[in-house]
Amino acid sequence: MTTRREFMVGVSGLTFGILLEGCAATPEARERSGASLAQTPAGGARAVNAWASLSPDGTIWIVNPAVEMGQGSQTAIPLIIAEEMDADWSRVVIVPAAPDDKVYGNPGFRGLMYTAGSATVTGYWDVARTFGAQVRRVMMENAARLWNVPLAELSTEPSTVVHAKSGRRLGYGEIAAVAQLPAVAPAIKPEELKQPGQYRLIGKDVMRVELPSKVDGRAQYSIDVQLPGMLYGAVLRGPVEGSAPLAIDDSRSRAIPGVVSIVRMPFGVGVIAETPWAAFGAKDALGVTWDRRARAFGHDSARAPALYSAAARDLTRPGKPWDSAGDAPAAMQKAAKTYESEYICDYTYHAQMEPLNSVASVSAAGDACEIWCGTQSQTMAVAAVAKALGIAPEKVKLNLMLLGGGFGRRGHRDEEFVVDSVLLSKEVKRPVKVLWTREDDVKNGRFRPLSVHYLRAGLDGAGRIVAWQHRVACDEITAFQDPVRYKGGGERDFLAMAGSELRTYDIPNRLSEQLPQQTGIRTSSLRGIGFGPNKFATEAFLDEIAVRHGLDRVDLRLQLLKDTPRGQAVVREVVAMSEYRRARPGRGLGFSFIDYSGTMLAAVAEASVDRKSGKITVHDFWLALDPGIAVQPDNVLAQTESSIIYGLGLSLTERISFKDGAVQERNLRDYGVPRLEDIPELHLKLLSTPNRPTGAGQMATPIVAPVIASAVYAASGARVRHTPFLPERVLTALG
Amino acid sequence: MAVTFTVNGRPVTSAAPEGTPLLWVLREELKLTGTKYGCGAGQCGACMVHIEGGRTFSCLTPVSSVQGKSVTTIEGLSPGRLNALQRAWLAESVPQCGYCQSGQLMSAAALLAANPRPTRAQIRDHMSTNVCRCGTYPRIMRAIERAAREG
Numbered sequence: 053m054t055t056r057r058e059f060m061v062g063v064s065g066l067t068f069g070i071l072l073e074g075c076a077a078t079p080e081a082r083e084r085s086g087a088s089l090a091q092t093p094a095g096g097a098r099a100v101n102a103w104a105s106l107s108p109d110g111t112i113w114i115v116n117p118a119v120e121m122g123q124g125s126q127t128a129i130p131l132i133i134a135e136e137m138d139a140d141w142s143r144v145v146i147v148p149a150a151p152d153d154k155v156y157g158n159p160g161f162r163g164l165m166y167t168a169g170s171a172t173v174t175g176y177w178d179v180a181r182t183f184g185a186q187v188r189r190v191m192m193e194n195a196a197r198l199w200n201v202p203l204a205e206l207s208t209e210p211s212t213v214v215h216a217k218s219g220r221r222l223g224y225g226e227i228a229a230v231a232q233l234p235a236v237a238p239a240i241k242p243e244e245l246k247q248p249g250q251y252r253l254i255g256k257d258v259m260r261v262e263l264p265s266k267v268d269g270r271a272q273y274s275i276d277v278q279l280p281g282m283l284y285g286a287v288l289r290g291p292v293e294g295s296a297p298l299a300i301d302d303s304r305s306r307a308i309p310g311v312v313s314i315v316r317m318p319f320g321v322g323v324i325a326e327t328p329w330a331a332f333g334a335k336d337a338l339g340v341t342w343d344r345r346a347r348a349f350g351h352d353s354a355r356a357p358a359l360y361s362a363a364a365r366d367l368t369r370p371g372k373p374w375d376s377a378g379d380a381p382a383a384m385q386k387a388a389k390t391y392e393s394e395y396i397c398d399y400t401y402h403a404q405m406e407p408l409n410s411v412a413s414v415s416a417a418g419d420a421c422e423i424w425c426g427t428q429s430q431t432m433a434v435a436a437v438a439k440a441l442g443i444a445p446e447k448v449k450l451n452l453m454l455l456g457g458g459f460g461r462r463g464h465r466d467e468e469f470v471v472d473s474v475l476l477s478k479e480v481k482r483p484v485k486v487l488w489t490r491e492d493d494v495k496n497g498r499f500r501p502l503s504v505h506y507l508r509a510g511l512d513g514a515g516r517i518v519a520w521q522h523r524v525a526c527d528e529i530t531a532f533q534d535p536v537r538y539k540g541g542g543e544r545d546f547l548a549m550a551g552s553e554l555r556t557y558d559i560p561n562r563l564s565e566q567l568p569q570q571t572g573i574r575t576s577s578l579r580g581i582g583f584g585p586n587k588f589a590t591e592a593f594l595d596e597i598a599v600r601h602g603l604d605r606v607d608l609r610l611q612l613l614k615d616t617p618r619g620q621a622v623v624r625e626v627v628a629m630s631e632y633r634r635a636r637p638g639r640g641l642g643f644s645f646i647d648y649s650g651t652m653l654a655a656v657a658e659a660s661v662d663r664k665s666g667k668i669t670v671h672d673f674w675l676a677l678d679p680g681i682a683v684q685p686d687n688v689l690a691q692t693e694s695s696i697i698y699g700l701g702l703s704l705t706e707r708i709s710f711k712d713g714a715v716q717e718r719n720l721r722d723y724g725v726p727r728l729e730d731i732p733e734l735h736l737k738l739l740s741t742p743n744r745p746t747g748a749g750q751m752a753t754p755i756v757a758p759v760i761a762s763a764v765y766a767a768s769g770a771r772v773r774h775t776p777f778l779p780e781r782v783l784t785a786l787g
Numbered sequence: 788m789a790v791t792f793t794v795n796g797r798p799v800t801s802a803a804p805e806g807t808p809l810l811w812v813l814r815e816e817l818k819l820t821g822t823k824y825g826c827g828a829g830q831c832g833a834c835m836v837h838i839e840g841g842r843t844f845s846c847l848t849p850v851s852s853v854q855g856k857s858v859t860t861i862e863g864l865s866p867g868r869l870n871a872l873q874r875a876w877l878a879e880s881v882p883q884c885g886y887c888q889s890g891q892l893m894s895a896a897a898l899l900a901a902n903p904r905p906t907r908a909q910i911r912d913h914m915s916t917n918v919c920r921c922g923t924y925p926r927i928m929r930a931i932e933r934a935a936r937e938g
Contacts (some may be wrong), residue, residue, distance in 0.1 A: 122883030122921050259877065266885030267873040269821020269861035273886060276820035284815075309804065328815060329807045405825050405833060405886040405920045456823070456886030457920050490826040686880060690926070694883060697922025720918060721830045728924040729915040 103183050104133060110211060110225035112139050117149040117156035117176065118167045119428055120262060121404075121455035121462075122694075123749045124687040125172040127260045129180055132173070132683060135253045136184030136245060137191075139224070140211035146261055151430035151450050162540070166429040168463050168577065170649070170747030173683055177745055182240050189238040194231045195222050210252065248681060248742040255740070257686040262454065274453040277411045277424040277485065283312055284328045285476040285486035286335040289320040289496045292713035293574045294346035297321055301339035308334045315479050322476050328487055347572030348713035356571070356710075357396050357504055357774075360525035363567040364394070364506035371523050371565025374544070375553035378561030383519035387510025390519075391600060393593050394506050396774040397585040397757075398707035399499040401717070402578055403725050406456020407493040412437070412473035413483035420447040421477075425470045426455035428463035436467035437474050459698075460577035461498065465534040494723065495715050498576035499708050501527035501548065501569075505589035509597055510561075517597070517612070520559045522552050522590065525567040529575040529582075547576075551583030551754060554590060556619055556647040557612040573710065579698050580753035583648055588703075588775060591644045591758030596771065605762065606632065609645045609654075618678050618741060619647060622654040625676035625737055630656035639671065640767025644759035650746030651679040655755045657732070659763035661770065663786060666779030668704060668764055670732040675752060677736075680743035688748040689736055695749070696734060699756025701726040704776050724776070792853045794819065795863025805851035810834045812850045813860060821861035821889045825918070832917030835890035836860050842897035842916075861889035864896060872896055875934040883921035891917050895931050904935050 105113040114133050118125035130146045133139075149156040149165070157163035160175020188208055195213035196203045199220060207214050211224045248255070265271040290296065300321055302314045310330030315322040321338055325331035363369060384390060411424040421441055427433040430452055438445040455462060462469075473486040488496065503526035510519030529547035530538040538545070545566055552564035564586075578584070594612075598605040606627055613619040623645055626632070632641060642657045658672040673696060682688040705724030709716045717723045761772050770785035791800045794817060801812045808827075813819045813836070825833030827846045834846040837859040865873060872895050882888045891914070898905055898913045905913070910931050919927065 122885065124883075260880070262885070263877060263880065263882055266882035266888050267869065267876045267892065268864070269819075269889050271885050272820075275824065276814075278815075278818055278820070327803070327807070328811050329804070403920050405823070405831070405884060405918070407824065455884060457884045459920075487824075490828070690880060690883065690923075693925050694922040697924065698920075719828050719830055720826050721828075725918055725920060726922070726924075727915040727918060728927065729911050731922075731924045734925055 104137070104187055106187075106224055106228040108225045108229040110140070110143050110223055112137070112144050112211070112224065113147050114144055115149045115156070116146050117158065117165060118172045119426070119430070119452060119455055119458070121167070121426070121428070121458035123172075123691060124260050124684055125167060126262060127258065128173050128683045128687070129176050131253050131258065132177065132180040133184040135251055136181045137187045138208040138210055138252070141253055141258060143211060148452050149430070151434045153431045157431075164429065165431045166463060167458070168428050168460060169581065170749035170751060173745045174747050181245050185240040185245055186237050189240065190231065190233065191224055191227050193234070193238070194227050197232070198222070198230070254681065254683050255685060257684055260687065271454055273406055273456045274411055274424050274426045275406055275409045275456070275487065277453070279411065279413060279483040282411070282483040282485055283324050283326065283480060284331040285473060285484045286323045286331040286489070287317065287320050287472050287486060287492070288323070288335050288338050288340060289492070290342045290346070292346045292348035293572060294348070295319075295342045295344070297340045298343050299341040304337040304339070305334035308337065313480055315476065317475060322472070322479070324476055324480050324484060331487070332489060346713070347570065351571050351573055351710050351713045353399060353502060353708070353710040356502055360502065360504035360567070360569055361394060361506070363569070364504050364523045364525040369567065371567050372545075374549040374564045374566055376563045380519050380521050380561040380563035383561035384508060384510040384521065387519050388513045389511045389601070390508060391597050392506070392508045393596055394504065394773065395589040395592055396505070397500075397503045397588060398775060399502050399573075399710070400578060400702050400706050401494060401497045401499055401708050401723055402457070402459040402461040402576070403720060403723060404455075404457025404459055404461055407490050408461070408469035408488040409486060410470040410473040411483060411485045412470070412477040414441065414474060414477040414481070416481045418478055419443055421474060422449040422451065423470060423474065424451040424453055426453045426462060427467060427470060428455070428458050428460075432463065432465055433467045433470050436465070436471055440471045440474050441478065459579045460581070464498065464576065465536055490719050494717055494719060496574075497708065497715065498533070498574040500578035500584065501529060501573065501575045503548070503585045505585065507589060507593045509593065511597075511601060515601060515603060517559050518561060520554065520562045522564040522586070523567060524549060524552060524564070524586065525569055526585070527571045527573050527575050528568045529577065532575050533577060546582070548582045549586070550581050551586035551648070552590070556616050558614050559612065572713070579695065579750045583646070583754040584699075584702060584757070587646045587754035588757040588761070591646065591755070592761045592773065595644070595758065595762045595765065599765070605643050609643075613645070616647070616652075618743075619645065619652045622652045622676040622678050622739060625739060626654040626656050626674050629676065629735060629737055630658075630672075630674035632656055640763045640765065642759045642761065642763025642766055644755050644762055646755045648747070648751040648754065651677060651748065651751040653677040653751055653755050655752070655759045657759045657763040659760060659767050661764055661768040661782060661786075663768065666782035666786065668760065668777055668782060670700065670760060670763070672735065673732045674735045675737070675755070676739055677751065678739040678741050679748045679751065680741060680745045682738060682740040682748070683745060685738055685740060688738055691748045691750075692736055692752045693734055695752040696756055697726055697731060699753040700730065702753070702775060703757040703760050705778070707776050788851075790850050790854050792856050792858055794858045795860060795866070801850055803850050805849060807850050808846050809836070809848040809850045809853055809858070810845040813845060813858075819860050819862050823886055823889055825887065825890070830918070831887065831890070832894055833887045833890040835893040835917065837893060837897060840900065842894055861893060864892065870896070871934040871938055872899065872930070875930040875937065878933060879926045879930040881923050881926040881930050883923055887917060887919045891919060891927055895927070895934070898931070899935060905931070907932070
């Protein structure tokens, strides 16, 4: 029998427990915790409901509040806690947090358990360190009591309290066995946290805990879940959001062997079968007539840009303000010279490698449910399931699995792909694994919207930019993706508009505003959110201003960054590493800078353009970034490589088109995801500075389109202003 | 009509309808879930297995076509210990989300089996069959070079 003591620290939910016995962690348990977030480790840790637990054998269980989709947070957050605990990392076992916003919510997302926006390390940075330091302090206070020495004479080494004067040492496990816990957690002042020079774990690379399971097929995603008696589900959704079946002909579907049930759903038709293959066949064999009441019918992505452009350019139409400083319209009027330009970004799709899927087992009475899924928000998933069944969230048991990619697709408030499995399981009273085919994943996708950007800039007589206006016409995102956060956040469409503010640049009068387009198209956050389109527009426009006004594009950025030394540093670094001033015959060099939520990035691309075909080849790509403290430096580089390549696809090949509101692309090839043969040589430089971490998971994605546009102009004189830069668009721009 | 073949050296029989792709038999019937579904159309390589030693899209292979043949999945690539490629994959920290990596490893293993010292151009050409949406391509390149070097 396990005896267990724990205490809670404050309302932010800093809690830890000490397991007095019965909690021996095996290497297998450690492996398992990496292989699957859904596994709970062996022994007494099953009862862990806190941030960390220590057992007498020296094992330290640390709770991970984030989801793992390849970005490394499952390792990084526990590592930060372990750093301030001074824990022996080799004795740490990571366990998934229970879905409870009050205890585990990300302070960077208003207390929501939500892994997105490269905001996990950033958001948990203070609480994770403080909590770790509290555990360390309690270990030291206990040692001081046991040895009857002043606290000030003690120090720690990994998982050990040391009294240097007498040479005595006590392991955390030994202390845990006899520890007395204070009624109130010790207060830790910010200055009592470690300084970067004292770090043993942060800034040193450790292997991501789940990595070994990802080279031999053991890693468990929700698509891999197998349950006794489980059936398979497929769902045919309407061609557009909000359409419903009017008439269903399922005669051919029912004739397929293995089909168990066909279910009318509010938004489509569900099929339940003995095998995935039967479910897919039956779904494809359905004949459904859809109502046409939904708004998105008629939407045509080839015609839409002209409409959006008209809205963006009509200055008599007030936009929804996003960011402003000074008086941009007045300063524009007084400017010695003004420029204007327009940029377009097409709809784009996440293409996470694991098509959406979920497993649910609803109780026969429909009053409880267990789910296995890969979501970016544990608590949103539980809430959505509870709502769908009309039960309390406590009646939903979540098994969080590894995510086969997220990129913003799996954090919608309605968690529709999870609810699919719940509705079908409820229907047949058996566990159901709902699988979206890749075609479903494309067709039912939720996309980064089409956006048209109309920009104006005013320069004074000295060639200084004194006025800036950026009008973004695009489908709304936040209101669709997350009505709760939209309403709670002042109805600001931050997923679309973020990045249009230019706070780092020394431009005294600025205005960015949105012209929301009501299309009814399903929209979503996508890696880089609004920074993607908005930084393309602003940086490409700066590149044009520089050329048209006879300014050097690098000097222009340095001048705009006159109050931002860290920005200047990455600019100078990338200029040096790329030998930017050395001409490359037949090729062009592009340059760009962005500040993404405090992470500074500058990039140079070397590209050539085939004037016959219009094809762009990016040969080399240099990037320098300063994300503040890099918790896992090699992982920051990996994420940066990843976000550059993601940005490359968005810039050159990827687009979703609509006719009559329906998606035209079908699978990965016609959508156009990059492959190894499409990748330039990457040259990265991480300039880690001892500043608060500002994020690394997606920061490079938005810089790719403008730096390539800049390189294309340098190589060919063509201004490409519409992503993706398809060959036909390049040919048009070449004239 | 039941189909009999071997998977990772073990004889198996499937009664799945003959048009059923091998992928779904492996995953849902034989519970070998390391082989992944990504596109169902031979466009991404997440489902890559070896049939008679050659890499094959299991999503496009009807189970009936492997009667009497030998199939190897990621679980059988190097049972019990990591091979040079898998060790190189860890040394270069290749996987991110990891979902495509079984297929990447099966493709890479087929390459090195046929060509133990491939050039970068050969690696690029061969591995462009597989998609990694996390963009681990530079590390895949490095890991294959490392495995070829370190054997």
